[in-house]
Every structure is written in C-alpha cells, then in structure tokens.
C-alpha cells in the first residue's frame with residue numbers, strides 16, 4: 001500500500017504565491033518591481049530547497065488597513081503623547097490611533113483596566129513605551145487579519161504576501177528591528193513594508209510562513225536585523241522549513257485520496 005511514497009516525496013512540490021499590494025506601495029519612495037524581487041528571493045530559496053517550485057500569481061490591489069499617516073508611526077503618536085498626562089496616555093493613544101491613523105483600535109473595559117493596573121505607578125516614559133509596543137502589535141495583527149480576509153477569494157494561493165507603502169520604518173524605535181515586515185508563523189500570510197532590499201525581506205517573511213523563527217546567527221536570513229545581503233539558512237531554519245514542506249506534501253496526499 002505504501003509503494004508510491006518514495007516516488008511522491010521526490011517529485012517537485014508546486015506552491016502558489018499571491019502578491020497583493022496597497023496603492024501606497026506603488027506611490028512609496030521605496031517602491032520596486034515586486035515580481036523581480038520575488039524571483040530573486042525564490043531563487044535563493046530554490047538553491048536550498050530544489051524540490052519546490054513556486055508559481056507567482058498575478059499581483060492584485062489590496063485595501064490595507066489604516067491611512068498614509070501610518071508611515072509616521074510611532075513618532076507622530078509619541079509626539080502627541082508628550083503633551084498628555086500619564087493617567088490618560090492609554091486613552092489618548094487609542095484616540096490618536098482611531099482619529100489620525102484610521103485604525104479601529106478598541107479595548108474592552110476589562111482589558112483597559114488590566115493594562116492600567118499593570119502600568120500603575122510607572123514612569124511616563126515606561127508607560128508610553130509599553131503603549132507604543134501594544135499599538136505596534138495591534139497594527140501587525142490588523143494587517144495580517146485584513147490580508148487573510150482580503151485574499152480568501154484567491155483560494156488557489158498557498159501563500160499570500162502583502163506589500164504596503166504605509167509601514168516604512170527604516171529603524172524601528174520600539175523593537176529595534178530594521179526588517180520591515182511581519183508574518184504569521186506557519187501561516188498563509190505575510191506583509192513586507194516598502195524597503196530598500198526587498199528580496200531579503202521577502203525571503204525572511206516567507207521563511208516565517210514556513211515555520212522558521214528568528215536566529216541569533218548574524219549571517220542567517222532569520223537574523224531579525226537587516227544587515228545587508230544574507231541568504232544563509234541556518235540549521236534550525238532548514239529544519240523548520242523541511243518539516244513544513246513535509247506536512248504540505250502529506251496534506252496534499254491525504255486530500256488526493
């Protein structure tokens with residue numbers, strides 16, 4: 001009964017990737033030919049995993065969350081918070097997110113109280129820092145959720161990468177990340193901000209989607225800070241990707257039964 005297994009595992013696995021981009025991406029100072037950058041990134045992936053064949057689907061327009069003011073986050077929010085009393089920083093930052101950035105941040109009273117309790121008695125700088133981190137997580141979450149929803153109609157896509165011109169943090173203040181992107185670990189969606197070395201960012205986010213976590217190895221593609229061209233797949237990254245590829249093959253095999 002298991003006769004066909006060896007043959008199947010040696011055949012090339014075909015994966016479809018759907019690129020989506022918001023209109024701010026095309027207008028961004030950092031915009032680029034995303035198909036060209038995609039091919040560059042996938043070539044590097046292919047060198048390490050030659051049994052995978054990627055198909056890049058036609059890019060589609062994406063109505064991403066928030067407005068163009070997002071590119072000034074978190075500085076614009078910090079600037080406004082400076083003038084507010086520490087007691088109302090959370091409430092004020094929610095209002096700024098909603099009114100200035102058009103992001104529907106809402107917190108239930110229960111969560112609001114929980115955060116307020118956590119921040120009670122802390123210095124203003126600490127409180128602001130905490131809130132900025134919280135809002136950043138909210139932005140990440142809403143972009144990924146929105147991309148997932150918006151791409152549901154492209155059911156043939158195994159992976160979706162969203163390109164945005166709204167998030168353009170060259171050096172991220174809160175987390176000190178200079179890689180401008182984020183993805184769901186072992187998930188279908190990832191987002192790349194407009195950036196000057198996009199193929200590295202695309203490859204990095206794709207590896208997250210294949211289950212790879214950050215690496216401490218500076219030469220690894222999974223090192224979280226951008227350090228120029230780096231395509232090395234460290235051992236843990238290779239292991240994570242191999243496992244995901246195996247799972248996809250299994251899933252397809254079972255679906256074909």
Ligand SMILES: [Zn+2]
Nearest residue numbers: 204208214224
């Ligand atoms: Zn990362």
